[in-house]
Amino acid sequence: MATPIIAPSILAADFSRLGEEVRAVANADWIHVDIMDGHFVPNLSFGPAITKTVDGITDQVLDVHLMIENPEEWVDQYIDAGADCVIFHVEAADDHVALARHLREKGVRAGFSLKPGTPIEPYLADLRFFDLVLVMSVEPGFGGQSFMPDQLEKVRTLRETIDNNRLTTLIEIDGGISEKTIGQAADAGCDAYVAGSAVYGKDDPAAAVDELRRLATR
Ligand code: DX5
Numbered sequence: 001m002a003t004p005i006i007a008p009s010i011l012a013a014d015f016s017r018l019g020e021e022v023r024a025v026a027n028a029d030w031i032h033v034d035i036m037d038g039h040f041v042p043n044l045s046f047g048p049a050i051t052k053t054v055d056g057i058t059d060q061v062l063d064v065h066l067m068i069e070n071p072e073e074w075v076d077q078y079i080d081a082g083a084d085c086v087i088f089h090v091e092a093a094d095d096h097v098a099l100a101r102h103l104r105e106k107g108v109r110a111g112f113s114l115k116p117g118t119p120i121e122p123y124l125a126d127l128r129f130f131d132l133v134l135v136m137s138v139e140p141g142f143g144g145q146s147f148m149p150d151q152l153e154k155v156r157t158l159r160e161t162i163d164n165n166r167l168t169t170l171i172e173i174d175g176g177i178s179e180k181t182i183g184q185a186a187d188a189g190c191d192a193y194v195a196g197s198a199v200y201g202k203d204d205p206a207a208a209v210d211e212l213r214r215l216a217t218r
């Protein structure tokens with residue numbers, strides 16, 4: 001297996017020191033940027049301006065998770081803001097394949113995510129259009145929630161389908177990932193791991209990133 005990708009979520013960072021907080025995880029592979037619109041999820045975070053600010057702070061891959069309605073209307077603003085990977089929710093998209101094509105044409109990686117209650121099976125035939133699938137292991141909307149182990153079944157199904165079809169689509173998991181849970185996610189076949197509170201809740205975020213990577217290495 002390749003080295004696990006660790007993506008700290010800046011949702012759990014201290015926004016008053018955003019620059020320092022991003023620089024504190026310079027050893028992380030990606031930076032996960034959670035966008036919430038107060039409609040698709042019952043919380044608001046930030047938008048393209050903060051995304052652009054983060055892009056100006058670091059050269060790390062910006063993994064932008066859009067928890068928003070009408071993603072078609074917004075994706076270009078996030079691409080312009082410096083997103084390297086744009087992840088939208090299938091529950092919110094009119095045509096997930098058309099949107100993935102648009103993202104790739106614009107030169108960014110295309111990802112889709114799904115809420116815990118949304119089955120993966122209807123999307124398995126379309127994986128070739130996507131660079132990444134983000135499996136939610138909590139209800140999207142808030143950091144600091146408990147990991148839902150039943151979502152690992154989706155990861156196992158994805159792993160099998162991706163490997164059997166020799167696809168390169170990455171499997172990322174988001175929600176409740178910590179030193180206690182990341183091993184299960186790794187065993188199920190994840191490639192990338194979002195961690196908010198398990199990184200920024202620690203005194204030494206960089207050490208937390210290294211430890212998560214070590215625990216996910218198979
Ligand atoms: C939840 C967000 C997550 C969140 C993860 O809706 O998509 O990325 O920041 O936070 P933790 O790791 O604390 O569960």
Ligand code: ZN
Pocket residue numbers: 009032033034065174194
């Ligand atoms: Zn997220």
